[in-house]
Amino acid sequence: MGVENQSFLGAKQWQAQISYQYGDTDDFYVGDQRNDAAGPRGKPPRRRVHLLNLDVAYALSNRVSLDLTVPFSSSSGGVVQEDLKFHEWNTRGLGDISLRTEVQLSDPTKPSRVRGSVGLGVQAPTGSDTETGEFYSPTGTVVRSIDESFQLGNGGWGILLFAQGSAQIVGPLFAYGSGYYGLSLNEKTGVGGVGVPDTYSGRVGAAYLLPVLQGVVVSLGGRINGVTVRDVVGGGDLYWRRPGYEVFVEPGLTWTLGPNTASVSYPIRAYQNKLDSVLDESLNRSFGASFVPYLFLASYARRF
Numbered sequence: 001m002g003v004e005n006q007s008f009l010g011a012k013q014w015q016a017q018i019s020y021q022y023g024d025t026d027d028f029y030v031g032d033q034r035n036d037a038a039g040p041r042g043k044p045p046r047r048r049v050h051l052l053n054l055d056v057a058y059a060l061s062n063r064v065s066l067d068l069t070v071p072f073s074s075s076s077g078g079v080v081q082e083d084l085k086f087h088e089w090n091t092r093g094l095g096d097i098s099l100r101t102e103v104q105l106s107d108p109t110k111p112s113r114v115r116g117s118v119g120l121g122v123q124a125p126t127g128s129d130t131e132t133g134e135f136y137s138p139t140g141t142v143v144r145s146i147d148e149s150f151q152l153g154n155g156g157w158g159i160l161l162f163a164q165g166s167a168q169i170v171g172p173l174f175a176y177g178s179g180y181y182g183l184s185l186n187e188k189t190g191v192g193g194v195g196v197p198d199t200y201s202g203r204v205g206a207a208y209l210l211p212v213l214q215g216v217v218v219s220l221g222g223r224i225n226g227v228t229v230r231d232v233v234g235g236g237d238l239y240w241r242r243p244g245y246e247v248f249v250e251p252g253l254t255w256t257l258g259p260n261t262a263s264v265s266y267p268i269r270a271y272q273n274k275l276d277s278v279l280d281e282s283l284n285r286s287f288g289a290s291f292v293p294y295l296f297l298a299s300y301a302r303r304f
Contacts, residue, residue: 008059008062008063008065008104008108008115008117009057009058009059009065009303010059010062011059011060011061011062012058012059012060013058013059013303013304014056014057014058014059014303014304015055015056015057015058015301015302015303015304016054016055016056016057016301016302016304017053017054017055017056017057017299017300017301017302018052018053018054018055018299018300018301019052019053019055019297019298019299020050020051020052020053020296020297020298020299021049021050021051021053021295021296021297022048022049022050022051022295022296022297023047023048023049023051023292023294023295023296024047024048024049024292024293025045025046025047025290025291025292025293026044026045026046026047026290027044027290027291027293028044028045028288028289028290029272029273029274029288029289029290029291030274030286030287030288031273031274031286032271032272032273032274035288038288039079039080039288040079040080040081041079041080041081041082041084042080043079043080043086044290045077045078045079045147045290046077046078046079046086047075047076047077047149047150047290048075048076048077049073049074049075050073050074050075051071051072051073051095052071052072052073053069053070053071053072054069054070054071054072055067055068055069055070055301056068062104062107062108062109063103063104063107063108064101064102064103064104065101065102066099066100066101066102067099067100067101067102067121068097068098068099069097069098069099069100070094070097071094071095071096071097071127072092072093072094072095073091073092073093073095073127073152074090074091074092075089075090075091075092075149075150076088076089076090077089077150078133079147081135081136082136082138083136085136087133087134087135087136089131089133089134089146089150091128091131091146091150091151091152092152093127093128093152094126094127094128094152095126095127095152095153096123096124096125096126096127096153096154096158097123097124097126098121098122098123098124098160099121099122100119100120100121100122100160100162101119101120101121102117102118102119103117103118103119104116104117105117105118105165113167113168114165114166114167114168115165115166115167116163116164116165116166117163117164117165118162118163119160119161119162119163120159120160120161121159121160121162122157122158122159122160123157123158123159123160123182124157125153125154125155125156125157125186126153127151127152127153127154128151128152128153129148129151129152129153129154129155129189129190129191129194130145130151130190130191131145131146131150131151131152132144132145132146133146133150145191145192148189148191148194148240149242149290154184154189154196155186155188155189155190155191155194155196156184156185156186156188156189156196156234157184157185157186158182158183158184158185158196159182159183159185160180160181160182160183161180161181161182161183162178162179162180162181163178163179164176164177164178164179165177165178166207169206172208172209172210172211173206173207173208173209174206174207174208174209175204175205175206175207176203176204176205176206176207176219176221177202177203177204177205178202178203178204179200179201179202179203180200180201180202181198181199181200182198182199182200183198183231183232183233183234184196184197184198184199184231184233184234184236185233185234186234186236187234187235187236187239188236188239192240193239193240194239194240194241195231195234195236195237195238195239195240195241196234196236197227197228197231197234197236197241197243198227198228198230198231198232198234199225199226199227199228200224200225200226200228201223201224201225201226202223202224203221203222203223203224203250204221204222205219205220205221205222205250206219206220206221207219207254215255215256215257216253216254216255217253217254217255217256218251218252218253219250219251219252219253219254219265220249220250220251220252221249221250221252222247222248222249222250222270223247223248223250223267224245224246224247224248225245225246225248226243226244226245226246227241227242227243227244227245228243229243229275229276229277229278230278237277237278237279238278238279238282239279240277240279241277241279242274242277242287242289243274243275243276243277244272244273244274244275244289244291245272245273245275246269246271246272246291246292247269247270247271247272248267248268248269248270248294248295249267249268249270250265250266250267250268251265251266252264252265252266253265259302259303259304260300260301260302261299261300261301261302262298262299262300262301263297263298263299264296264297264298264299265295265297265298266294266295266296266297267294267295267297268293268294269291269292269293269294272291274287274288274289274291
């Protein structure tokens with residue numbers, strides 16, 4: 001989430017932000033069709049995720065700023081195993097820390113109907129990708145690495161590319177858009193044959209500044225989150241990954257009062273598609289995946 005939805009920071013100004021995201025899934029899709037029976041032992045996996053991001057941003061000038069993001073996550077869930085019983089795993093801790101710089105494309109101190117910025121960052125593998133859990137075995141319980149979706153980090157370094165912009169349509173009505181792409185620099189993690197895939201996200205929509213409530217903006221747009229089939233530079237295409245994407249309809253509300261900004265949004269899934277990986281295609285097989293039916297996002301930021 002970070003600080004991408006806020007207006008520019010003035011030179012030598014600081015901003016601190018805390019962001020929260022929640023997701024919960026208990027379905028299973030093969031391609032774009034729901035098929036819970038295709039899950040492990042005929043049941044879909046279950047997963048709940050709480051994600052907390054702590055952001056600190058500093059403006060080197062009116063057009064250039066730095067942003068440090070420190071994520072923490074807590075996940076719970078599991079699958080039905082070979083004993084036909086549901087076994088649960090829990091993970092919590094530090095995720096992958098990122099540092100990025102953002103550059104405004106025009107002087108933000110001058111009036112303009114169109115504004116935009118671009119950014120570049122790096123993500124470090126500070127989150128554990130070796131979390132373990134108990135698995136059923138006919139000879140007794142064994143402990144081994146759990147599914148990558150429960151891991152705190154993705155196990156590799158990454159380059160972050162992003163851009164955002166807004167345009168005044170008429171009066172208090174604006175259009176907005178943003179995009180993010182995470183370039184993986186590693187073929188695989190240190191756990192077996194699990195790859196470190198590229199990821200991406202995008203948003204587009206409209207926002208309206210309510211004339212009767214100062215500082216309150218309502219918005220409605222679309223969001224897409226995805227994992228790629230192939231990496232741009234990482235080269236880990238033949239390792240295990242779950243490529244696919246989700247499309248959401250996202251209503252939101254933002255309130256700005258002085259140096260304080262609070263926002264909340266509720267993306268609701270409209271479409272999903274689990275794609276076959278290069279490894280799956282080479283073995284002539286298809287695997288399904290779970291997708292969250294909704295997300296809840298909230299944030300609070302203060303400038304100094």
